[in-house]
Amino acid sequence: MKHLQTLLLIEAVAIAGSIRKAAEDMNITSSALNRRIQGFEAEFGAPVFERLPRGVRLNPAGELLIQHIRSQKSDLERVQAQVADLSGVRRGHVSIACSQAIQPYFMPREVSEYRREHPGVTFSVHVRDRDRAEEDLRSYESDLALVFEPRHSAEFDVLISVEQPVVAVMSKSHPLATKTKLRLRDCLEFPHVVPPPAIGIRYLLDLAVGRMSQKLDPTIEADSFEFMRHYVLNGKAIGFQFPIGLDTANDDRFAFLSLPDRDVPHGKLSLLQMKGRTLPVASARFANQLALSIADL
Amino acid sequence: MKHLQTLLLIEAVAIAGSIRKAAEDMNITSSALNRRIQGFEAEFGAPVFERLPRGVRLNPAGELLIQHIRSQKSDLERVQAQVADLSGVRRGHVSIACSQAIQPYFMPREVSEYRREHPGVTFSVHVRDRDRAEEDLRSYESDLALVFEPRHSAEFDVLISVEQPVVAVMSKSHPLATKTKLRLRDCLEFPHVVPPPAIGIRYLLDLAVGRMSQKLDPTIEADSFEFMRHYVLNGKAIGFQFPIGLDTANDDRFAFLSLPDRDVPHGKLSLLQMKGRTLPVASARFANQLALSIADL
DNA sequence: TCTTTGTGCTTCGTAATTTGCAGCGCTCAC
DNA sequence: GTGAGCGCTGCAAATTACGAAGCACAAAGA
Numbered sequence: 001m002k003h004l005q006t007l008l009l010i011e012a013v014a015i016a017g018s019i020r021k022a023a024e025d026m027n028i029t030s031s032a033l034n035r036r037i038q039g040f041e042a043e044f045g046a047p048v049f050e051r052l053p054r055g056v057r058l059n060p061a062g063e064l065l066i067q068h069i070r071s072q073k074s075d076l077e078r079v080q081a082q083v084a085d086l087s088g089v090r091r092g093h094v095s096i097a098c099s100q101a102i103q104p105y106f107m108p109r110e111v112s113e114y115r116r117e118h119p120g121v122t123f124s125v126h127v128r129d130r131d132r133a134e135e136d137l138r139s140y141e142s143d144l145a146l147v148f149e150p151r152h153s154a155e156f157d158v159l160i161s162v163e164q165p166v167v168a169v170m171s172k173s174h175p176l177a178t179k180t181k182l183r184l185r186d187c188l189e190f191p192h193v194v195p196p197p198a199i200g201i202r203y204l205l206d207l208a209v210g211r212m213s214q215k216l217d218p219t220i221e222a223d224s225f226e227f228m229r230h231y232v233l234n235g236k237a238i239g240f241q242f243p244i245g246l247d248t249a250n251d252d253r254f255a256f257l258s259l260p261d262r263d264v265p266h267g268k269l270s271l272l273q274m275k276g277r278t279l280p281v282a283s284a285r286f287a288n289q290l291a292l293s294i295a296d297l
Numbered sequence: 298m299k300h301l302q303t304l305l306l307i308e309a310v311a312i313a314g315s316i317r318k319a320a321e322d323m324n325i326t327s328s329a330l331n332r333r334i335q336g337f338e339a340e341f342g343a344p345v346f347e348r349l350p351r352g353v354r355l356n357p358a359g360e361l362l363i364q365h366i367r368s369q370k371s372d373l374e375r376v377q378a379q380v381a382d383l384s385g386v387r388r389g390h391v392s393i394a395c396s397q398a399i400q401p402y403f404m405p406r407e408v409s410e411y412r413r414e415h416p417g418v419t420f421s422v423h424v425r426d427r428d429r430a431e432e433d434l435r436s437y438e439s440d441l442a443l444v445f446e447p448r449h450s451a452e453f454d455v456l457i458s459v460e461q462p463v464v465a466v467m468s469k470s471h472p473l474a475t476k477t478k479l480r481l482r483d484c485l486e487f488p489h490v491v492p493p494p495a496i497g498i499r500y501l502l503d504l505a506v507g508r509m510s511q512k513l514d515p516t517i518e519a520d521s522f523e524f525m526r527h528y529v530l531n532g533k534a535i536g537f538q539f540p541i542g543l544d545t546a547n548d549d550r551f552a553f554l555s556l557p558d559r560d561v562p563h564g565k566l567s568l569l570q571m572k573g574r575t576l577p578v579a580s581a582r583f584a585n586q587l588a589l590s591i592a593d594l
Numbered sequence: 595t596c597t598t599t600g601t602g603c604t605t606c607g608t609a610a611t612t613t614g615c616a617g618c619g620c621t622c623a624c
Numbered sequence: 625g626t627g628a629g630c631g632c633t634g635c636a637a638a639t640t641a642c643g644a645a646g647c648a649c650a651a652a653g654a
Binding site: 028029031032035036052053054 | 612613614615616620621622
């Protein structure tokens with residue numbers, strides 16, 4: 001879109017951190033780019049970049065502007081998708097950021113179900129911890145975010161939210177595997193595999209042990225749930241995961257035991273979007289489907 | 298803003314209904330305008346106007362586009378106002394559409410209170426019935442709407458909402474003026490001055506009489522509350538108004554008697570904005586002030 | 595029925611704008 | 625120090641947009 005050219009160039013400069021680099025990225029000369037930026041700043045009424053010896057950086061006004069640019073870009077795409085939609089084609093793209101726990105079972109099932117109806121729609125699925133997921137929404141890199149324990153900043157709309165208990169995952173042969181009611185303190189007697197602090201489940205565990213006399217033993221910190229699952233198979237270690245990330249019904253190599261809410265607070269699984277944003281058709285529809293599926297959990 | 302030029306031209310064409318007229322309005326030749334539109338449609342990927350023998354008209358895609366254009370225009374203005382704001386100047390403009398009842402006392406007080414703090418801010422206050430007010434929001438002609446009994450279409454955010462009873466207004470010398478409890482059916486015995494159906498208070502009265510055996514006597518239908526007030530002074534007629542439109546404490550030429558909710562349903566006074574829209578700073582602040590004042594009613 | 599008026603669209607020469615090239619002055623890292 | 629990298633600026637070339645005029649067409653008016 002031609003009329004966005006200058007705005008896109010500004011975004012490129014903001015990302016590259018230097019006019020010359022951005023000029024190269026956008027295949028024009030730095031002089032042309034430089035003058036366009038100066039021209040824009042003039043008619044905008046205020047500088048957008050602060051000039052540093054080693055390049056440029058957005059000033060506060062620029063931060064506001066870049067937000068506008070991204071929203072403008074994405075809204076135009078939405079309009080174009082809607083127009084394509086009413087000419088009969090069902091195209092579009094959904095980009096979603098979600099927690100690791102969502103990746104193995106839930107997300108693939110949802111995406112393929114959606115694509116059965118709308119084969120023209122493409123997807124980007126990004127694994128993001130809750131902070132990065134919110135960052136993605138803010139920068140319009142993702143339309144949706146499905147994460148545990150989001151910070152719920154006022155800048156987001158919560159489309160739906162459900163609670164899930166934390167489940168202890170261990171080998172079937174584990175001494176605790178036959179218990180009917182498992183407590184957190186039982187788990188802490190054994191070596192445990194926990195994700196890094198950025199992950200929602202770790203946040204809940206930290207909260208939980210914080211009000212106990214015992215301590216979390218962080219000797220095995222792994223950011224891969226796959227690692228965790230295979231690790232606990234070979235010993236007495238215990239891992240933690242949400243039900244949505246497990247195949248509790250079919251995977252009989254493991255014992256899955258929910259921890260009570262009073263021990264470890266249940267995790268809030270929330271579907272977020274940028275506040276007030278009108279999503280592209282495809283993303284909005286997918287969000288609806290997700291909301292229905294999540295409500296059934 | 299140069300990069301919006303094409304979009305503004307498209308809007309002008311949409312309004313003028315013809316490329317040549319719009320060209321004259323925008324001080325360019327029709328050929329230039331024509332080519333810009335064709336160029337835009339080409340890169341947009343779909344026609345925006347349908348060509349009629351006597352001019353052009355937006356097609357469905359164009360309707361979507363024009364909405365986008367208006368939203369972008371207003372969002373850019375918001376950004377510029379915010380930027381001006383952080384450079385120390387407190388400028389801006391508030392445009393609000395509101396019911397007639399709000400005009401005599403409430404609105405002037407609110408505006409002057411706001412302008413005591415922010416003298417740089419200018420105002421547009423439009424009298425609009427509830428349908429036109431919503432139309433104004435939709436077309437970004439007004440930032441806010443303060444109306445009775447809005448249709449509450451899902452396209453709006455309700456910032457605050459309070460109920461107000463319908464008050465019968467009559468001369469102090471009126472036979473009913475000394476009653477302590479006034480019923481609607483008493484009023485209907487006398488000639489009454491009612492606003493046209495588009496006005497919220499008439500809607501409530503129609504609702505009320507609809508479930509009674511009696512009928513509304515529409516012999517005196519006036520869309521000016523000023524007319525109504527002066528008319529009831531000179532006879533036995535009764536008028537209707539919400540408390541917010543009256544100076545019940547000080548105006549002793551009248552008797553003001555609230556009608557009970559079971560006779561005439563209370564009116565919902567709601568402050569609306571376009572759904573999901575980020576208002577200009579000035580309007581957002583004014584909306585906050587209004588919300589506080591309204592909550593105190 | 596024929597004319598008039600108003601429409602969108604096209605052509606073409608020109609005016610305006612944007613671009614690329616080269617070079618300046620500056621700051622920081624080595 | 626010195627070189628690399630930065631933002632910025634003249635100037636001519638290239639690109640783009642523009643205005644004037646005219647075409648084909650359709651609806652209103654005489």
